[in-house]
Amino acid sequence: MLAILYAIISGISMTLQGVFNTKLEEKVGTLETNVIVQGTALIVTLIIVMFFGKGSFKNVKDVNKIYLLGGVLGVIIIFTVMRSIGAMGxxxxxxxxxxxxxxxxxxxxxxxxxxxxxxxxxxxxxxxxxxxx
CATH class of the missing domain: 1.10.10 (Arc Repressor Mutant, subunit A)
Known part of the structure; x- marks a missing residue:
């Protein structure tokens, strides 16, 4: 049941993020919006990790290196969502x-x-x- 709630929150958050990013892009630019979005996400995540993190960054060396492309995919996602919502609503x-x-x-x-x-x-x-x- 908790997984369903997470999926619902994710869907709503993705919609809001797409709209917010598109509106921000109109004022500051596409690449600049991507920096702001990724930067604020990094800051918030670092704060959360400081208080609640239970993993270990040391284990990243044992991960399949293709999985480290998540951040690159995030840049692509933010860019393409802004462009699609900006053009189509x-x-x-x-x-x-x-x-x-x-x-x-x-x-x-x-x-x-x-x-x-x-x-x-x-x-x-x-x-x-x-x-x-």
């Missing part, structure tokens, strides 16, 4: 983003990419995805 832009997320998540799950456990897709799953789209 929040509803249309996010609708297309959701379809792309569903399709790419399905590929990752179906083929077990990046160390994710492989999930079998049957007609029921394809129908569910089609209904969501």
């Amino acid at each position: 929040a509803t249309c832009g996010i609708a297309i983003i959701l379809v792309a997320q569903l399709a790419s998540a399905g590929v990752v799950d179906a083929f077990g990419l990046f160390g994710v456990e492989k999930i079998s897709f049957h007609l029921r799953e394809f129908i569910g995805i089609a209904i969501m789209i």
Whole structure:
């Protein structure tokens, strides 16, 4: 149940972030907005880690190096979300983003990419995805 709540909060937050970033971009520029967004995220996360962090940065050397591209993907995500929402509005832009997320998540799950456990897709799953789209 908690996972569902996290997903709902994530969806709402992603929508708000996309709209806020797009409005910020109009005043300060695309790349500058990306720096502000990533910078504030870094500061907030560092504060949270100082008080609640239980992991260890030392373990990063043991991680598959491709997983370190999450920050690069964040830059791409922020840029492309701002551009799509700016051009199409929040509803249309996010609708297309959701379809792309569903399709790419399905590929990752179906083929077990990046160390994710492989999930079998049957007609029921394809129908569910089609209904969501």
